[in-house]
Amino acid sequence: MQIRKLLNFSTHPNELELFNDDWQKIMAFVHHNGFDGLELLPVGNYPFSRIPPQIACGLHLRFFVFLRAFSQSRQEELETLFGNMENVNRFYGGSNPECIVKTYAAQLSLASDLGCDYVVYHPVQCDLAHIYNWNFPWHWRETLEICSEILNAALAESGYQGWLLFENLWWPGSFRLEDTDEYEYLRKQVHHERCGIALDTAHMLHSMHGFRQEKLAIARLLKKVESLGSLRQEIRTVHLCSALSGDYIKTSRRSATPQPDLDFWQQLKLARKHVSSIDPHEPFTDPAIGALFDLVKPDQVVFEFTFPDTCTWQRKITTQKKILENILW
Numbered sequence: 001m002q003i004r005k006l007l008n009f010s011t012h013p014n015e016l017e018l019f020n021d022d023w024q025k026i027m028a029f030v031h032h033n034g035f036d037g038l039e040l041l042p043v044g045n046y047p048f049s050r051i052p053p054q055i056a057c058g059l060h061l062r063f064f065v066f067l068r069a070f071s072q073s074r075q076e077e078l079e080t081l082f083g084n085m086e087n088v089n090r091f092y093g094g095s096n097p098e099c100i101v102k103t104y105a106a107q108l109s110l111a112s113d114l115g116c117d118y119v120v121y122h123p124v125q126c127d128l129a130h131i132y133n134w135n136f137p138w139h140w141r142e143t144l145e146i147c148s149e150i151l152n153a154a155l156a157e158s159g160y161q162g163w164l165l166f167e168n169l170w171w172p173g174s175f176r177l178e179d180t181d182e183y184e185y186l187r188k189q190v191h192h193e194r195c196g197i198a199l200d201t202a203h204m205l206h207s208m209h210g211f212r213q214e215k216l217a218i219a220r221l222l223k224k225v226e227s228l229g230s231l232r233q234e235i236r237t238v239h240l241c242s243a244l245s246g247d248y249i250k251t252s253r254r255s256a257t258p259q260p261d262l263d264f265w266q267q268l269k270l271a272r273k274h275v276s277s278i279d280p281h282e283p284f285t286d287p288a289i290g291a292l293f294d295l296v297k298p299d300q301v302v303f304e305f306t307f308p309d310t311c312t313w314q315r316k317i318t319t320q321k322k323i324l325e326n327i328l329w
Helices: 013-018 023-032 075-082 084-093 098-114 140-156 180-189 202-206 216-228 228-235 246-255 265-276 289-294 310-328
Strands: 006-008 035-039 056-060 118-121 163-167 195-200 236-242 300-303
Touching: 006 056, 013 023, 013 180, 013 310, 023 035, 056 098, 075 084, 084 163, 084 195, 084 265, 118 236, 140 180, 140 236, 163 236, 180 228, 195 202, 195 228, 202 216, 216 265, 216 289, 228 236, 236 289, 246 265, 289 310, 300 310
Parallel strands: 006 035, 006 300, 035 056, 056 118, 118 163, 163 195, 195 236, 236 300
Antiparallel strands: none
16 A cells, blocks of 8 residues: 655644745645645644645644643642642643643544544653653553543543554653553553554654664664564554764763753753754655665655754755655655
């Protein structure tokens, strides 16, 4: 079966402004580059009815990140992390876990309304105290239990029937595709028939502590994916991007520390900068990455990049497309 080719895009004002919030121009850019549609990240209270049908093939659900204390209503921990309950309300859109459920239920319903075939979810959590050294004080089972409870409530409320894909990240204590038991555990916990995996190639590289050279990075990535065995059949989407941030990962894990003297929003800004340094969403340049598609047969591949302007986006698309021209096109 032909693999569907998608680009990532969001309704963040910065991205919409690149095309003057004109979806005909967005569609023209997508099709001009030989892609079939978008994996959409819904941001804010955008009038989603403006989005033409069929262009959003997938939808990336919001990533709340800090789940443990909030899902268990641990007010003292929340006040330590956020500074005060006003910040908690501002970050989550409410003061109890039900507000997260409602957000996801609304986004699942949006996916149905837009005709998306799948949604992507991160079964992941972290905190500001350990985001630099990666020494999170919980096991992945606890994370997956929290995420499953939230997802089950949102699925029941929305009635969503499409594919639900779990995306790997690199933080220990979360869904990393380090152990096949992680996915099996999710499948038992989440009450949804159509589940699968969204493999993020850069995230898998980070989970192996990063690399400096692309050739070695690709070789290790292919070996890691091959080791998944029959689990490879569950990979329905590939987020294809590279990152050679090995030096930064090693240095930051040794030396970077939280700055509790700053307020929550300042700490969050620094944490986002840190994450972007680990995961810059760059294109692969070595054709060796094409061998990935001998190991997995996804329904779609997403060229997932960050871009401050259309020139940067075009350059990244062209670079990665060139090395896969005879494989995906």
